[in-house]
Amino acid sequence: MTEKRELDKRDWIAGLDKGIRIIEAFNDAHPRLTASTAARRTGITRTAARRYLRTLEHLGYVESDGQMFWLTPRVLRLGWSYFDSAKLPRAVQPYLQRIAVALGGATYYAVLDETDVVFVARDGSSQIQNVGFVLGARVSANLAAAGIAMLAYRPKEEVDAWLAGRKFVPYTQHTATTADAVRENIDNARVRGYALLEQQLAPSVRGIAVAIRKRDGTMVGSISVSLPMGTETSERAVARSLPYLREAEYALMSAF
Amino acid sequence: MTEKRELDKRDWIAGLDKGIRIIEAFNDAHPRLTASTAARRTGITRTAARRYLRTLEHLGYVESDGQMFWLTPRVLRLGWSYFDSAKLPRAVQPYLQRIAVALGGATYYAVLDETDVVFVARDGSSQIQNVGFVLGARVSANLAAAGIAMLAYRPKEEVDAWLAGRKFVPYTQHTATTADAVRENIDNARVRGYALLEQQLAPSVRGIAVAIRKRDGTMVGSISVSLPMGTETSERAVARSLPYLREAEYALMSAF
DNA sequence: TACACTTCGCGCGACTATCGCGCACCCGGA
DNA sequence: TCCGGGTGCGCGATAGTCGCGCGAAGTGTA
Numbered sequence: 202m203t204e205k206r207e208l209d210k211r212d213w214i215a216g217l218d219k220g221i222r223i224i225e226a227f228n229d230a231h232p233r234l235t236a237s238t239a240a241r242r243t244g245i246t247r248t249a250a251r252r253y254l255r256t257l258e259h260l261g262y263v264e265s266d267g268q269m270f271w272l273t274p275r276v277l278r279l280g281w282s283y284f285d286s287a288k289l290p291r292a293v294q295p296y297l298q299r300i301a302v303a304l305g306g307a308t309y310y311a312v313l314d315e316t317d318v319v320f321v322a323r324d325g326s327s328q329i330q331n332v333g334f335v336l337g338a339r340v341s342a343n344l345a346a347a348g349i350a351m352l353a354y355r356p357k358e359e360v361d362a363w364l365a366g367r368k369f370v371p372y373t374q375h376t377a378t379t380a381d382a383v384r385e386n387i388d389n390a391r392v393r394g395y396a397l398l399e400q401q402l403a404p405s406v407r408g409i410a411v412a413i414r415k416r417d418g419t420m421v422g423s424i425s426v427s428l429p430m431g432t433e434t435s436e437r438a439v440a441r442s443l444p445y446l447r448e449a450e451y452a453l454m455s456a457f
Numbered sequence: 458m459t460e461k462r463e464l465d466k467r468d469w470i471a472g473l474d475k476g477i478r479i480i481e482a483f484n485d486a487h488p489r490l491t492a493s494t495a496a497r498r499t500g501i502t503r504t505a506a507r508r509y510l511r512t513l514e515h516l517g518y519v520e521s522d523g524q525m526f527w528l529t530p531r532v533l534r535l536g537w538s539y540f541d542s543a544k545l546p547r548a549v550q551p552y553l554q555r556i557a558v559a560l561g562g563a564t565y566y567a568v569l570d571e572t573d574v575v576f577v578a579r580d581g582s583s584q585i586q587n588v589g590f591v592l593g594a595r596v597s598a599n600l601a602a603a604g605i606a607m608l609a610y611r612p613k614e615e616v617d618a619w620l621a622g623r624k625f626v627p628y629t630q631h632t633a634t635t636a637d638a639v640r641e642n643i644d645n646a647r648v649r650g651y652a653l654l655e656q657q658l659a660p661s662v663r664g665i666a667v668a669i670r671k672r673d674g675t676m677v678g679s680i681s682v683s684l685p686m687g688t689e690t691s692e693r694a695v696a697r698s699l700p701y702l703r704e705a706e707y708a709l710m711s712a713f
Numbered sequence: 714t715a716c717a718c719t720t721c722g723c724g725c726g727a728c729t730a731t732c733g734c735g736c737a738c739c740c741g742g743a
Numbered sequence: 744t745c746c747g748g749g750t751g752c753g754c755g756a757t758a759g760t761c762g763c764g765c766g767a768a769g770t771g772t773a
Contacts (some may be wrong), residue, residue, distance in 0.1 A: 212511040215759070216472025221516065225538050228488050232542035237749065246733055251750085256470040260477065261571070268749075272539045274575040277593035280536030283528045284593070286488035311588070312530050315517070327599050337533035337540070370718080412739095456472040471730070472760080504762055507722085518719065524721080 214254075223253045223290055224262070224276060233269040238378060280337055283321075289413075289422060290322040293457045296424070296449040297324035303445055306428040310413075311347040312421070314339065317364060318348035321422075343383045343401075344376070346408030347425040350396035352387050354412045354420040360387060375400040395446065396425075397439060405430045407438055411446045413453050424449050475501055479509045480518070480532060494615035498499040509570045534592070536593055539577075545669075545678060546578040548712045552680065552705040553580035559701055562684040566669075567603040568677070570595065572619060577678075592603065599625060599639045599657075602664030603617075603681040606652035610668050610676040616643060631656040652681075653695060661686045663694055667702045669709050680705050 223398055226234060226242040234242070240250035243279040254270045257263040261275045284290060290310055297308040301324045310322035342348030342363075354359055364380040379381050390396035396410045409426030482490060482498040490498070496506035510526045513519040517531045540546055546566055553564040557580045566578035573595040598604030598619075608616055620636040633639050646652035652666045666681030682698055 212508050213759090214472050214476065214509055214512040214516070216470050217465050217476035217509060217512050219515060220470065220473035220476060221518075221535070224535055227538045228543040232544060247750095248733055248752090249731080252468050252731080253470055253473060255468040259469070260474060262477075274539060274570045274577055274593075276539045276545075277536045277575060277577070278521040278595070279477070280479055280533040281593050281595070282483045283530060283532045285485040286483040286528050287530075288488060314530045319533060321530055321533070325486050337530075337537050339534070339537070408746070469730095490723095491720080502762055503721090504723090505760080508760080 213305065219243070219249065219280040220253050220257065222399060223257065224272070224363075227272050235269055239270065281292075287321065289453075289456075293322050293413075293422075293424065293453060295325065296324060296452065298426070300324075300426060300442075300445045300449060304426050304428065304442055306426045308424065308426045309347060311345070311351075311410075311423050311425065313342060313348070313351050315366075316342055318342045318345050318351065318423075320347070340402065341370075343386070344372065344398075345402060345425070346396040346410035347423040349386050349390050349398055350410035350423045350425070351410045351420060353390040353396065354414070360384070371410045372402045373400050373404050375404075395439070395443060396423075397435060399430065399435065407435065409439060409442045409446065411443075411450045413450055416454055424453075475499070475505065475548045475596065476509050479506060479513065480528070481596075483528050487568070489527045491525055495526065537642045545709075545712075548578065548710060549578050549678075549680065549705075552708065553578060555700045556580075556680070556682060556698075556705065560682050560684065560698055562682045564680065564682045565603060567601070567607075567679050567681065569604070569607050569667075571599060572598055572623075574598045574601050574607065574679075576603070578615065596658060597626075598640070600628065600654075601658060601681070602652040602666035602683075603679040605642050605646045605654055606628045606666035606681070607676060609646040609652065610670070616640070629656050631658050631660075634655065651695070651699060652679075653691060655686065661690065665689040665695060665698045665702065667699075667706045669706055672710055682707075 210227075222243045222245070223239055226239050231238070231242065234254075236251035236254055237247050239245075239254060240247040243250060245253070254263060254265070258265050258270065262273060263275050265271075276347045293310040296304065297310060301308045308324050309320045311318045313319070318327075318341075319337065319339045321337070340348070342352055352363070355363075364384060367380065369378040369383065371378050377386060385387045386396070386398065393394045394411070396408070398408045398410075400406060401408075407428050407430045408425055409428070410423045412420050413424060414420050424446055426446065428438055428442070464710055478499040478501070479495055482495050487494070487498065490510075491506035492510055493503050495501075495510060496503040499506060501509070510519060510521070514521050514526065518529060519526045520529050521527075527532070549566040553566060557564045564580050565576045567574045567576045569575070574597075575593065575595045577593070596604070598608055606660075608619070611619075620640060623636065625632070625639065626638075627633040629632050633642060642652070642654065650667070652664070654664045654666075655663075658663060663684050663686045665684070666679050668676050669678045669680060671675050680702055682702065684694055
């Protein structure tokens with residue numbers, strides 16, 4: 202969350218903002234849009250929305266049957282620009298792989314984007330059950346060990362602001378749904394130097410995460426492992442996982 | 458490759474095109490850009506490029522230290538819009554998982570984007586070696602079994618046009634580097650109903666793929682499995698893989 | 714130290730790209 | 744047959760976007 206420099210009005214390209222809003226108007230509930238519905242969802246006039254959609258169509262980012270518009274896989278190129286340009290996700294891959302093999306779980310490298318944790322690298326499949334995010338997936342930071350580990354390295358005031366006036370949607374019976382409960386998770390992570398979260402997002406899944414910092418101490422992301430809980434105690438899971446996570450943490454510190 | 462409707466000049470939003478070009482100007486070789494270099498890479502004037510970068514910064518898609526600009530993980534949201542809105546990648550996930558477990562390789566669901574094959578869903582990690590694409594990855598269609606399987610379902614003329622005037626960059630000693638060799642791969646796939654490719658992109662890796670079609674016959678994507686070659690014969694690999702791929706093929710046909 | 718070169722931020726006046734209204738039209742459902 | 748939703752498109756107005764050109768700041772070299 203870098204400080205936003207004040208934006209001069211004359212440095213604002215309205216067309217770019219609108220175009221991006223059009224792209225993001227497509228989602229699960231609205232996989233295909235007409236010009237009119239796209240306009241309604243974005244607050245743009247229908248005529249303008251149509252122009253943007255047709256521009257995107259010409260660029261190959263959307264397709265259309267003349268009536269409906271839908272996104273093409275080409276939009277993935279945009280995300281790909283990030284993967285290509287962000288060196289950490291690449292540097293981290295061998296460590297993820299090693300940890301995944303050693304621990305038998307899915308491992309992730311994740312970063313914070315505002316209030317969400319975004320998983321930008323992954324290795325290992327969870328044989329037992331289908332816990333697992335795909336790359337680029339994002340969830341509210343309080344729901345994943347990766348998020349808690351990173352929040353523990355943000356200033357207290359920021360975390361408080363983050364917690365204030367936030368709804369915590371329960372995903373399982375055990376999801377922490379109060380600000381205090383989430384704060385406790387964060388405080389625990391700060392004290393211990395790692396985050397341990399159980400059954401917040403999915404039942405019988407345990408996450409363990411450590412924050413990754415640069416040499417100067419600034420936090421850049423986190424490495425986490427997702428394990429089926431089974432009969433293993435949390436102490437045991439932490440004991441066997443932490444050495445690998447710590448090793449990656451220190452190694453990546455000098456990778457910068 | 459839908460027919461492009463002729464685009465009326467007045468339906469063209471230059472600002473959106475420029476903004477997207479700015480985002481795509483970031484890549485492996487240019488992870489961080491100044492306004493000037495971004496301008497050079499996109500053919501936009503420096504002043505304009507700076508305005509677009511600052512707009513993107515304000516939107517949260519890039520960050521800046523005042524001099525350099527770099528992408529943030531937020532751009533992944535754009536790709537995510539596609540994953541959210543494309544129902545097939547989601548419907549396909551359980552099949553991929555099942556195949557991955559049964560065959561012990563990495564499985565992919567991929568689609569065509571112009572001349573590239575784009576991997577949009579994945580399951581399974583290859584324990585043996587690090588063969589594997591991440592989501593959104595793209596390679597020239599002739600290099601992956603998934604691509605060959607899909608090209609086999611495109612009209613011959615289109616494939617010829619596709620092959621004409623194309624450079625085939627060798628990735629291994631065995632990469633097919635002539636149009637005829639690639640055409641033979643495609644023809645084989647068309648005759649057999651599945652694609653088998655060996656060591657085109659990486660040594661000692663074998664790919665087997667089938668195209669996925671809707672009930673009306675239109676090809677929408679492909680499912681493939683990537684296996685280490687080891688000592689297994691190609692016949693044996695096909696024999697044990699194909700039943701799983703076929704099953705997914707037929708199941709997904711009705712998923713539409 | 715001074716010079717040459719490159720970059721940046723920014724103000725400005727000019728222009729054209731973009732805007733949204735309004736119309737005619739088409740289609741499917743009641 | 745009517746109604747409500749959608750589309751394509753012409754048009755005139757406006758303000759959003761453009762790029763020049765300035766001064767300042769940084770970097771490498773003589």
